[in-house]
Amino acid sequence: MNKKAIFFPSTVLAAVMSLVAGSAQAAYELNLKAPVTEIASQIYDLHMLIVYVCLAIFVVVFGFMFYSIYKHRKSVGHKAEQFHEHHTLEIIWTIIPALILAAMAVPATKTIFAMKDTTAADMTVKVTGHQWKWEYDYLDKDVKFISTLATSQDQIQNKAEKGENYLLEVDNPMVVPTGKKVRVLLTATDVIHAWWVPEFGVKQDAIPGFIKEVWFKAEKEGIYRGQCAELCGKDHGFMPIVVEAVSEDKYNEWIDAKKAAATAANAGADKEWTKDDLVANGKVVYEKNCAVCHQVTGAGLPPAFPAITGGKISTGPVADHLALVLNGKNMMPAWKALLNDVEIASVIAYERNALGNSVGDIVQPSAVKAAR
């Protein structure tokens, strides 16, 4: 409490000073991000068109109002006239806006048809929203991975300097080749999320039980950052989307590297692991995947998220523990879809033999494989 009390006035002062002085970074962004797809360009132009039309109407209409306020006031001795109807005028100001709207609707309609045309895609990626991470599945390449926030808790809790891409950085970005039409299939496992990359002009809700499709064709290499755009619970603000658009060669290299890494990880499933190795590996897995709910300390956030420390499952029979991690329950996701055998065995070992627990037993990755 005391720390906060000191913290606030001083930071407010410092922050306001920097505001007044004008920040060195060009942070006063006023408009949509620079588009890198044809659709996003159309949206950008459409938006500018509407803004200019609205601005023109606004200036004319309120020009009349302020002229009237200036001229037709009692203090300058203006006498009120008593007219209260003018049919021609009323018809004109009903029809003209209708015509302007019709003119706006034409380009908008064209863009909608273009946005919806997911045919003739060069590749398809299935994107699944989970609380609070994204899963990418390259359907025609057999590459699949989870993408989670890479910003540290220390930065979020103001214990460390915030990085350049604070809250907009992930461990595994989605990588796509430029100039290819990428079809994205969207769904979710728990609640509704929304996958949004502003530069692509793509935003689509990810709805559990349904598959929705969108597409984009990135025309420029670069790293594009977006965020989940549908409230999805506690860490809605902490599940960014990062897409790297690269040349086709680099994309192929990346696919090969991903495949090799998956093979290496799966190889570990067949060997015999020691408890210490599993626990050490489990710490990494736990903090990346489990700590958002069950907390780094294992204390949980009851009643929604039970404690691991002294928990009924984590200190009970190991088979129940394995079953729960694999299949999930209520808000707990079914991790068998998200983690490999070694990761699941590691995190179970860590939960049972660290975080204040010392049950002593472990499950081997091979047993996890068998239990799937």
Added chain:
Amino acid sequence: MSTTTATHHDDHAHDSHGHPTGLMRWVKSTNHKDIGTMYLWFSFAMFLFAGAMAMGIRAELFQPGLQFVQPETFNQLTTLHGLIMIFGAIMPAFVGFANWQVPLMIGAPDMAFPRLNNMSFWLLIPAAILLIASIFVPGGAVAGGWTMYPPLSVQGGMSVDMSVFALHILGVSSIVGSINIITTIFNMRAPGMTLMKMPMFVWTWLITAYLLIAAMPVLAGALTMLITDRHFGTHFFNAAGGGDPVLFQHVFWFFGHPEVYIMILPAFGILSTIIPTFARKPLFGYASMVYATAAIAVLSFVVWAHHMFTTGMPVAGQLFFMYSTMLISVPTGVKVFNWLATMWKGSMTFETPMLFSIAVVFLFTIGGFSGLVCAILPVDIQLQDTYYVVAHFHYVLFSGAAMAIMGGVYYWLPKWTGHMYDEKLGKWHFWLTTIAFNVTFFPMHFTGLAGMPRRIPDYSQQFAEFNMISSLGAFALGLSQLLFLYVVIKCIRGGEKATNQVWEGAHGLEWTVASPAPFHTFETPPQVK
């Protein structure tokens, strides 16, 4: 209160047999004026409470990083802020106005069903208690947004059930209140007051009451399905059981979009009353104003899915809802033009109610334009669920509904209390509110365009400057409302004696009765020419 009661006795011989005093005067009240007063005070208390929550939100968003509240609490703050402002502050305020003004404006002695009127007010209290008490139950208050989309709201704790029950109660209150208002307007107008001679405020409330009766049961249906999904194993919104999460959104917004007009039509009615008074000129285009209001009401039932442009509807659905939404700006434009034509060649003065009204016309139009931008579906893809939308709906709900309410309070306060309010402080309140409001919400257009999602407790550093400006504006906006409270209390306690007419340019039956309006008015119906 005892002093004003005594004044009533002097004013009106009929009161000589006395009316209830003390606490029971309010608990058992069947008097439209007392019930109107209670509605307005209830609404103001909720306005300050939910406003304090907004201060919490803006404090957290003052800088990047988490400083004051953790994400779960933040979501509770945004959710309750929305629910309480909509159902606790804006809607009851308008019902308060309807209670006070509709009988006075149509020359009726009271509402048609005085006891029902009492019930519809007192239902608000348990609903408010449920909403506020839900903060303290395990797991905290409802945190899935005021829209309560499943499956997220199925995950929530018992606060979801409490909030749903609160909304059910509020729905009953609104429906009962609306039936009362409709019956009053149709059956109790003074002789000679034909429908097309009714004051514009009465017209807007008549149409609003129909919207409420049509929309509130739909909300109740959606919420009941949510409850049975949560507790009784139904699968309306659960895809695994053959349901559809998006179904909830369709049903919810079928209520939710008319709800938007429920919150703005009475505000239009207040503007249409205030502007002619201070322009000293009759309302321009009365008939077209009535038709525009009715057109808005009808259209409001066929635009709901524009809240759902990112759910992935088929092209035909997207086009229909885009066109219908764009269409609604035509009657809305007619209203704005009519207000300007009312001012044109008038003889204007700028007392506080007029200042608020002009500001509402100006700022609501900004909200209307940003609404049009959002109606263009491809553009909305970029703006849906960003701060642009937050800016848009605060421009229509704060600088539309809430500021029209403030203008209306200043306008009728002399009639209600018998005293003129402090004009100088009223103007201070107006300018502080208007400036702070724009400092708070105008930058949100930019943060939204640049890509900041709404409902997030923390944001990337590119948004830091504008968020800080918004937060500073919000603190000023919040503090300014304490001045409003002070002006109102000061006016109740004393001040220059108000005449019956109060405003030089005021017309209508409410200005023919004494100020303060006696406890009973129009026991003999007035004649309207």
